[in-house]
Amino acid sequence: MDFNLEKIDLALIDLSISTFRITTHTGINDLKASMADVGLLVPPLIVKGAGLKYTVISGFRRLSAAVDLGYRYIEARVLDPGTPMINRAKFAIAENSFQRQLNVIEQSRSVQLLSSFFSSEKKFTRAAADLFLPANPSIRQKLLRLSTLPECLQNSVLNKTVSFIVSLELEKYEPTDIIRVSGLFDMLKPSLSKQREIVTLLSEISLIENIAISDIVEEEMIQNIMTNDAIDRSQKMEKIRIGLKQRRFPEITRAEQKFKSSIKALKLDGNTRLLPPKSFEGTTYFLNFSFRNADELKKCQVMMNKIIKNPAIHDILNS
Amino acid sequence: MGISRLFIDENVLDCPETVLIQNRLNVPVEIVRDSREVYKSILSEEDPVLAGKHTLFLTKNKGAFIKNCPGTRHYTCCGYKILHIGTYCTMDCSYCILQSYFHPPALQYFVNHQDLFIELDSVFKSKEINRIGTGEFTDSLIWENLSDLTHALVAGFSAQTAAVLELKTKTTGVGRLQDLPHNRKTIVSWSMNTEKVICQEERRTSALSERLAAAARCESWGYPLAFHFDPMMIYDGCEKEYREVVKQIFAYVSPENVVWISIGSFRFTPSLKPIIQDRFPQSKIIYGEFISGLDGKMRYFKPLRIKLYKMMAAMIKEAAPEVLVYFCMEDDDVWEKSLGFSPSERGGLPKMLDESAARHCGLDVG
CATH class of the missing domain: 3.90.1530.10 (Conserved hypothetical protein from pyrococcus furiosus pfu- 392566-001, ParB domain)
Structure with a gap:
């Protein structure tokens, strides 16, 4: 130099x-x-x-x-x-x-800065390695994409409220959608799996109903939850997730709720669990008893007889 | 057919079928030693799924020509046999599983027909009824302008009484069937859907009315018919539209000549979803209420399937009470709730279909 x-x-x-x-x-x-x-x-x-x-x-x-x-x-x-x-x-x-150690945004800025000087992948890789930058072509592409995302989203990635992977999934949406979603995640700080689930739900609802993602986030359902001071961050996240799931899968949610209320009607004790077939697709139900001795086993038998006599079990099995 | 490139496996260069197709197609030819050369070429294209539809590879079927339908143990399979004449399709349906089934998807046509007929001969000697179709890995009639195989198959099946051939299609390419001596051993069948689904999801296929007009022509030439409502799609107003399709079928053809009608709803492997999202961004078919089925495929939530099936079964029953209606890949629960019985009560689905085939096509039972 x-x-x-x-x-x-x-x-x-x-x-x-x-x-x-x-x-x-x-x-x-x-x-x-x-x-x-x-x-x-x-x-x-x-x-x-x-x-x-x-x-x-x-x-x-x-x-x-x-x-x-x-x-x-x-x-x-x-x-x-x-x-x-x-x-x-x-x-x-x-x-x-x-x-x-550069953070992911600094890496993306570096890769973007350096990339403009190289048309050959091989030469870029060598230069990147010399500068302690990720040399893998796939990571390079992702970092380049990250560098073009709106600043608010880059900040969310930097603050770790939006994961790097999810930020790239948001890339295809309108800037207003991105701002709303990253704002939501900035406040609620969901885990990666929840972020992915929420983004998928929002994007699919948006496609089904021909409505912008930003409009869904602005709706009363989400806003009421966001401004509810009586519940904490993770409760808010869960309520939003359930609300969106209900909207995306109304029939499945109805069936799940119906099953839950039938289970309630069965009045199962703490040692008994009744599980439906996965997604209600198969026909096999699972009844699970926990017991430690003969007396408890006898109680299970009584519980079993009560279940069989309860009309709620027939509602479940014949639905 | 829209084929712009022809690859020929060097081992089938002298095969009569190869020469015939090459003459009829008249496009640049590349001779290859290894199928990987073809796949590499397709994969180098920006949209390999689309590129595969314009690239034909003539080769030899090195495996069995006759295969069992790949059903799973969780759902009732019809026991159909696939006559594996080729792969992939020139039409472009958004939901087509073949987009993700072959890696990469490529139009392949197997030209070693001598081997095919040797296998068929052994089926013809069987004491059991066999229902064999060419429309599983490809459309049965897209090859009509290139090959004379259909002619030979129809003639071959006509001379025996142990098996029926089902030609399953979304085209109207039935012209060459007109004067064939079929002896009612060939069933011509169409995939059915609502105008909306055909228009939005089945690119480059024939319109519903055209399919039905083709079916009517086949009926007039004495062929037994079948229809397949698969994949049915659930959307607002779908029930009314499917009802209309059922009405239309029987406005074109007589119920007595329909061997069977199958019903199945849209299901897809998870790997197909990104392909549809990428290739058909306007399509909403993957955004229904799907769950992961027992076979790992995404299926509509069961109560939704049952609701649609019940309506369809009732509608068909009303229009054509004698026509055999069956479900493709559904369990006993769905059968019972939709049709009021399970196949096992009637000897099993394969037996029900065999009997209908025997009745309509004059097969020897047992």
Whole structure:
């Protein structure tokens, strides 16, 4: 890397150009405290742009901290203006990836930045590996897709409220749909499997009813649950999941509810369980008794006789 | 047929059927040593499922020509036998299982017909009735412009009394059946669906009225007929529309000449869902109330199937009380709730179908 160590007027450094920005960290308080205490340890890397101003290659946070601390000048590593763009990109990535493990958004920014310089998969793979970036073509493609998603969704992925995989599933939807779903997940923080289930339910309801996903999320059913302060996050998630499932599978839900109410009518004790055929498709029911001794076994027998005599069991079996 | 590429297995180059098809098709030919060359070519296309419909591979059936229908033990199978003449189809139905059944899906036509007839001869000598069809892995009549196999099959079946041939189709390509000496040993059958399903989900197939007109022509030439309501789709207003289809059938053909009508609802392997989503984004058929069936395939929730079946069975019974109605791949519970009996009460489904075939087609029983 060819550079000169120079004292540069901070007003000449354009912090708004984020072409080479890799980091997702925006907080600068820790950095300010450190710079105030021991000064600037590693000078930022900049390069002279087309006009008078300098473009930042790395050191966005250090420069912001310096501005906040009231510096007028800062010592910077100034690259030769003839430095090829590909090298500038590599420096930007290396300055981050050689210091710490990049998060998924930083990886996606890096891959996107680097990809524009390579048409050959093989050459890209080599360059990515040299910069500690994922070199696998399939992961590269996913990271590239992630880099094009709306910022709110990228933030949700960064905050781990939307999984990387689910964010890619959301890619095909309208930005308003994405904003609503990521907003929902930001608040409820569901597990990966729940995220997938909710996205599938929303997308299928949307297709069946010709209604936008954002409109479904905005409906009273979901909004009432979201604003209900009497229940916690996981209860809200479960209620929304059940509500959407009922809407997507009305007949199946009705059958499940009917079975539940018949089970209630059977008044089973805590040691007895009656299970329906899976999805009510087969014809075999399972009656499960738990007992520890002969007395308890006798109680099971009594329970069994009660079940047989109860009309609810016939409702179940003849439905 | 829309075939733009012809691959020929070097081992069947001199086969008479190969020469015939090559002359009739008149498209660029590539001779291959290995089927993998064909598959590789199809897989390199952007949409291999579609590419497979325009690429024909003439080869030899190295396995059995006659196979048992791949039913599962959880549901009642009709005991049908498949005459494996080729694979895949030039039509493009959204729900077609063949899209995911072959890897990759490719139009293959087996030209070693000598072997096929040797196998058939042994079936013809059987003491039991056999119902054999060519429409399981392909459409029976899409090959009519290329091959004379149907002609030979109809003639072959006409000269015996142990088996019936079922030609199952969604086309109207029946013209060449007209003067064949069939002796009522060939049943011509059509896949039936509502106008809406045909229009939205069955690309490049014939319209309902055209299928029925073709059925009427076959009836006029003395052929026994059959109809298959499979896959039935559940959607708002479907019952009324299926009722209309039943009415239409018997406006075109007489019930006495219908050997059987099968009923089955849409079911699909989980692997088909992404293919439909990708190839038919407008299709909503995969968004019904499906559950995972006992055979691992997605099926409509049972009470919904039963409701539709009951209506269909009643409608057919009213229009054609003597016609045998059966379910394709359903259990006794569905049979009892929809038709009021299970096949075992009548000797089993294969026996019911054999008897109907014997009655309509003049087969020797036992």
